[in-house]
Amino acid sequence: MANRPQNQPWDTLIDENLKKVFVEDANADLPPHLMELLDRLDKIPVANGAGQAAGMPSHSQEEAE
Amino acid sequence: MDxxxxxxxxxxxxxxxxxxxxxxTRxxxxxDDLVQDTVLKAWTNLEKFQEGTNMRAWLFTILRNTFYSNRRKAVREVEDSSGAITESISVKPAHDGRLQLAEFRRALGELPVEQREILTLIGVLQYSYEEAADVCGVKVGTVKSRLNRGREALTLKMQMNSDDRMELTDAATHAVVAASGGTAA
Incomplete structure (x- = not known):
């Protein structure tokens, strides 16, 4: 069973505000250049599987604490 | 995947x-730049995505890896120059919900990004500790520690704002009472 956090009263208020902020951001319209990017995805050449692009998930992504 | x-x-x-x-980023x-980079990387490396797994989690991982990679490259750059300035403009406490949310946004923006990230994954997206640890590539203990420190900092800021409001309310009450020549009951 997943280990889920137990909330305290202030935590609940914080989570509610976090959700409001996130929802506000997620409801914002995407800017035109991102919409255009989606439109032209089909024309973008794809990798042949060789190499590792920066930022692609790997097994050594542990961030230094 | 098709x-x-x-x-x-x-x-x-x-x-x-x-x-x-x-x-x-706040x-x-x-x-927008981060999303654009993420989409391009995801699209050009789509063969690395395992069909049947969670694409959103995969995209989040690419996005956060790209963010931290860019941040490491730009260690000398001032973080969030325009956003920090905009958000640092003092917003007077008010009972209006939008202003209170603006205060909260400002407080959130002042936290270290590692704490904001965990707060979002767990507080908003309902990830378990283990799922958040997996996305962030850190241990579960680190997730708990960042979550607790983030919540403590936000609680402190919210309590301080709450106290400010009380003081303002008291001051306003005293001003009204003084102006009317009365005394507070």
Whole structure:
């Protein structure tokens, strides 16, 4: 069973505000250049599987604490 | 995975992806750039995505890896220059919900990004400790520690704002009472 956090009263208020902020951001319209990017995805050449692009998930992504 | 299916699914995650980018950058332009880089990397490396697994989690991982990679490259750059200035403009405490949310945004923006990230994954997206640890590539203990420190900092800021409001209310009450020549009951 997943280990889920137990909330305290202030935590609940914080989570509610976090959700409001996130929802506000997620409801914002995407800017035109991102919409255009989606439109032209089909024309973008794809990798042949060789190499590792920066930022692609790997097994050594542990961030230094 | 069929490219058209992938495109449709990727498109369906765009707004949440941008909101996650905002939670990291607290800056519109930086968030847009981050989403653009993420989409391009995901699209050109689609063969690395395992069909049947969670595409949103995969996209989040690419996005956060890209964010931290860019941040490491730009260690000398001032974080969130425009956003920090905009958000540092003092907003007077008020009972209006939008202003209170603006205060909360400002407080959130002052936290270290690693704490904001965990707060978003767990507090908003309902990830378990283990899932958040997996996305962030850290141990569960680190997730708990960042979550606790983030919540403590926000609690402190919210309590301080709450105290400010009380003081303002008291001051306003005293001013009204004094102006009317009466005394507080």
């Amino acid at each position: 490219r058209q299916d992938a495109k449709a699914e990727l498109t369906s995650h765009m707004k949440v992806l941008r909101a996650f980018a905002m939670s990291l 800056n519109d332009a930086a968030a």
